[in-house]
Amino acid sequence: MSRGTLIDLLYLFSAITFLLALKGLGSPKRARLGNAVAALGMLVAIGATFFHQNAHGQGLRHVGLIVLGMVIGVIVAVPAARLVQMTAMPQLVAIFNGVGGGAAALVSITEFVKIHSTHPATYVVLEVLLGVLIGTVSFSGSTIAFAKLQELMTGRPITYPAQQFINAIVGLGALALIITILVSSSTVLLWVLLAVAFVLGVIFVLPIGGADVPVLISLLNSFTGLAVAASGFTLGNNLLIVAGTLVGASGILLTRMMSKAMGRSLANVLFSAFGSVSATSASAEGVEGRTVRSGSPEDVGVLLAYANKVVIIPGYGLAVAQAQHVLRELAEELASRSIEVFYAIHPVAGRMPGHMNVLLAEANVPYESLIEMDEANQELLTADVALVVGANDTVNPAAQNDPASPIYGMPIINAAAAANVVFLKRSMRPGFAGIENELLYDPKTVLVFGDAKDTLTKLLAAVKAS
Amino acid sequence: MGNALLQYATVFVLSIFVGIEVVSKVPSILHTPLMSGSNAIHGVILVGSMLVLGSASTTTAEILGFLAVILSTLNVVGGFVVTDRMLEMFRSKTPAKKKADEDPS
Numbered sequence: 001m002s003r004g005t006l007i008d009l010l011y012l013f014s015a016i017t018f019l020l021a022l023k024g025l026g027s028p029k030r031a032r033l034g035n036a037v038a039a040l041g042m043l044v045a046i047g048a049t050f051f052h053q054n055a056h057g058q059g060l061r062h063v064g065l066i067v068l069g070m071v072i073g074v075i076v077a078v079p080a081a082r083l084v085q086m087t088a089m090p091q092l093v094a095i096f097n098g099v100g101g102g103a104a105a106l107v108s109i110t111e112f113v114k115i116h117s118t119h120p121a122t123y124v125v126l127e128v129l130l131g132v133l134i135g136t137v138s139f140s141g142s143t144i145a146f147a148k149l150q151e152l153m154t155g156r157p158i159t160y161p162a163q164q165f166i167n168a169i170v171g172l173g174a175l176a177l178i179i180t181i182l183v184s185s186s187t188v189l190l191w192v193l194l195a196v197a198f199v200l201g202v203i204f205v206l207p208i209g210g211a212d213v214p215v216l217i218s219l220l221n222s223f224t225g226l227a228v229a230a231s232g233f234t235l236g237n238n239l240l241i242v243a244g245t246l247v248g249a250s251g252i253l254l255t256r257m258m259s260k261a262m263g264r265s266l267a268n269v270l271f272s273a274f275g276s277v278s279a280t281s282a283s284a285e286g287v288e289g290r291t292v293r294s295g296s297p298e299d300v301g302v303l304l305a306y307a308n309k310v311v312i313i314p315g316y317g318l319a320v321a322q323a324q325h326v327l328r329e330l331a332e333e334l335a336s337r338s339i340e341v342f343y344a345i346h347p348v349a350g351r352m353p354g355h356m357n358v359l360l361a362e363a364n365v366p367y368e369s370l371i372e373m374d375e376a377n378q379e380l381l382t383a384d385v386a387l388v389v390g391a392n393d394t395v396n397p398a399a400q401n402d403p404a405s406p407i408y409g410m411p412i413i414n415a416a417a418a419a420n421v422v423f424l425k426r427s428m429r430p431g432f433a434g435i436e437n438e439l440l441y442d443p444k445t446v447l448v449f450g451d452a453k454d455t456l457t458k459l460l461a462a463v464k465a466s
Numbered sequence: 467m468g469n470a471l472l473q474y475a476t477v478f479v480l481s482i483f484v485g486i487e488v489v490s491k492v493p494s495i496l497h498t499p500l501m502s503g504s505n506a507i508h509g510v511i512l513v514g515s516m517l518v519l520g521s522a523s524t525t526t527a528e529i530l531g532f533l534a535v536i537l538s539t540l541n542v543v544g545g546f547v548v549t550d551r552m553l554e555m556f557r558s559k560t561p562a563k564k565k566a567d568e569d570p571s
Contacts, residue, residue, distance in 0.1 A: 018507050022488045025500045032553035035503055039546045042510060049516045060520035062528065069519070069532050070512075073539020081547035089498070092548055097505050100541035106534035107514040110527050114518075123471060221505050228511045229481075233474050235514055241474055242481050243510040249485030250504055254497060261494070347494050354498035361555035372494065 003053060010048040011239035017041025018243050022250060028367060045239060086362050087319045090351045091149035094217045097224050098142025104227035104244075105135030105194070111234050112190060122182055124234065129178045131230035132190065133197045138223040140201030145213050145220065148205075149351065155210025164271065167203050174200055204270075211393070212269050214352040215258045219266075222251025261347035264409065292428070295446040297455055300422050301462020303446075304330075307384035309340040311376060313413050314360065316350050317390020317426065321452035324363030327389060330460045331365070337463075343369055344376030344413050346394035377414045386418035390425075390452050396437045407435055421445040424455050499552045506545025512538035 017037045024034020052060050060066070077096075084092050108131030115124070147153045160166075177193045180186070208216050225247025232240025259266045304310060312331060318324060331341045343365065349356035357370060371379065380386060388395055395415040398405040415421050416439055423440060425447055439445060448455050492500050515538045519531030 014510070018510075019484065019488060021503060021507065022485075022492075022500070025496050025503055026492045028496065028553075031496060031499055031503075032550065035499075035506070035546065035549045035553055038503065038507060039550075042506075042512075042542060042546070045510060045513050046516070049513045049520075052517060052520065054521060060516065062519050062522060062531070065528070065532055066516050066519055066535055069515075069535030070539045073536050074543050077540045077544035078547060081544045081551065086551075089502075089548065089552065092544070093502050093505055096541050096544040096548065097508075099537040100505070100508050100511055100545075103511045103515055103534045103538035103541060104508075106530050106537065107511060107518050110518045110522070110530040110534065113524070113530075114521070114527055218501055221501055221508070225504070225508045228508045228514070229478060231511060231514045233471075233478075235517055236470060236474070237514065237517070238474070238477055240510060240514050241477050243507050245478050245481035246485040246488075247504040247508040249482045250489035250500070253486050253489050254501060254504075257494070257497070345495070352498045352501065354495045354500075357495040358498055358552050358555060367495065370495065 003051060007048045007051060008238070010044050011237075014041035014045035014048075015239055015242045017044075018246060022246065086359055087316075087322075088150070089358070090214055090217065090355065091146045093352075094142045094146045094149065094213075094220070097217065097221045098139045098146065101135045101138025101142060101220070101224040101227055103135075104224060104231050105132050105139060105197075107231045108132045108135065108227075108234055109190065109194065111231070113187060116185055116187055119185070125182055125185060126178075127230050127233040129181060129190075129193065131227050131234060132194060133174060133178065133200075134223050134230065135227035136194055136197035137201035137204065138220045138227060140198045141205045141220050141223075142201075142217070144202055144205040145217055148210055148213055155213075157209040158206040163203075163207060167200075170196065170200050170203060208270065211348075214348070214355075215255055215266070215269050217352070218251055218255040218258055219270075222248050222255060225249075225251055258348070261411070292440055292447050293443070293445060295422075295448055297448055297458035298462045300446060300448055301459050302466050303420060303422070304334060304339075304385055304387070304459065305337065305463045305466040307334075307339055309342075309379065309383045310334055310385045310387060311342050311344050311380050311383045311415075311418060313344045313346070313376075313386060313388045313391050313395055313415055314349060314356055315346075315389065315391025315394060316356075317392075317424075318452055319350060319356075319359045319390070321390065321426075323389070323451075323453035323456050324359055324365070326453055326456040326460060328360075328363045328365050330456055330463065331369075333460060333463055341369065342371050342376065342379055344373070344380070345370050346373055346391070346413050347411075349391060349394055373411060373413055377417065380414055380417040383418040385420045385422060386415040388415055388421065388423045389456070392425075392437055393435060395439060396435060397439055398435065398437070401438075405435060415439065416442065419444070423447045424452050425449055426451065499549055502545065502549040502552060506542060506549055509538055509542025509545050512542050514538075 021034040021038030024030040108128045112128040148155050174196045181189045225244045229241050229244030259269045334341050345356050395413050397416055399407045399410040399412045515534035522528045522531045
């Protein structure tokens with residue numbers, strides 16, 4: 001067996017491990033093993049690549065430089081991935097995705113610079129250009145997404161006059177450049193394309209509001225996969241094509257599932273500059289003249305202690321306050337008084353689908369007590385208390401009642417169905433999507449203001465005392 | 467168009483279907499780890515970066531290839547570590563009893 005065949009076989013092995021990993025992610029029990037299997041496959045692929053020989057039987061050059069680059073990457077990536085707070089996970093995924101897209105673009109560019117003097121076939125050039133375009137858009141787009149989530153810049157949609165028109169012009173400009181390069185095979189224009197693609201990624205992401213950024217990250221993740229597949233075509237490497245395409249296809253499916261969970265189409269998420277007009281002014285004036293009922297932790301503690309069924313609806317505010325552990329203690333205390341306790345998880349609670357599950361799992365909440373939206377809405381019909389901790393948009397009845405609301409149509413957890421609704425809130429500020437919540441003014445709603453961790457600690461004490 | 471292109475196109479098209487098929491069964495609670503896990507998998511671009519740097523013969527190619535190796539290593543290593551950290555938390559039966567001992571009631 002020749003060396004090339006053996007390497008290809010090892011690549012096949014890696015491709016299979018990637019598939020098994022994606023399959024393993026279908027169950028919480030096998031997911032971690034699946035991830036480890038994929039990591040093993042990746043190691044095998046990288047190891048095999050060190051023995052690569054080109055058509056003239058020459059081995060890999062610059063091996064020292066390759067190893068140095070890897071060492072630098074590992075030194076930066078491992079601490080970043082290990083030390084970052086769980087709440088910052090979405091932006092971490094965004095940035096790791098972005099650098100992947102950047103790497104794919106660089107691979108395509110480098111290959112083009114190398115082969116362009118040999119007058120490659122048109123389809124080869126097209127593969128390169130697509131790799132550069134998609135990879136770069138993913139890189140710059142992910143960087144902006146990171147900045148939005150990390151709050152280095154405003155999470156609100158950034159809009160300017162004739163935005164869609166200008167964006168369309170830039171997009172068409174990129175296409176025109178691709179056609180020109182295909183005809184002229186110019187390397188200079190390739191650098192222009194790189195710059196245009198970079199701008200395109202930025203302006204594509206600017207009008208997308210903070211609450212929608214996770215959907216966007218999923219889409220950009222898919223883009224990076226496709227850019228990797230394009231590089232695979234250019235380099236003639238099946239492993240890159242398989243792995244890149246798997247990610248590209250699954251990413252688009254995941255993106256669709258995520259926007260569906262918000263009751264909106266993907267196009268609406270991407271192009272509507274959602275939440276840019278409502279919010280701040282509305283909340284300032286909307287509150288005026290209306291009263292909310294606020295209660296002390298002691299009152300609410302008694303309410304909870306004598307309930308039969310409590311449904312906890314956690315939101316991102318819970319995670320920001322780092323209050324997951326106290327919440328779990330409260331839930332356990334209630335459960336020990338034979339009160340039925342559920343955690344109702346909205347599909348987009350937190351900042352990514354499943355993000356809340358991860359955050360609660362971190363606090364040792366058994367995932368069996370987490371229930372999804374449909375089941376939660378059944379339980380809420382007979383619940384005595386709906387305890388909303390740091391959530392807002394996901395329980396906003398406007399999504400069902402008010403066709404004018406920007407979130408109209410989004411499935412919600414119907415907290416209003418419970419006999420009592422308790423909101424733990426830091427302030428009257430509207431949620432991430434920036435929309436006023438009518439439920440706050442409902443007569444059966446009690447608000448407890450304050451830091452979620454603080455309030456929960458007091459609640460726990462109050463429950464224990466009663 | 468050569469035979470090679472046709473072969474790659476075949477692999478590409480089949481991978482699309484396999485990708486959709488495999489992922490369509492993932493429950494929503496695992497969507498975040500799935501996104502992160504697939505993020506790690508496209509880090510396989512490291513193989514491409516190695517090949518490109520390993521065949522670089524000009525300074526430009528060396529610099530670009532070197533950058534590509536660094537970036538893709540970040541992607542692959544960061545991706546797997548983050549995913550593992552997330553999944554670490556999905557333990558099946560959690561010892562929820564330990565708190566019951568200090569329960570005053």
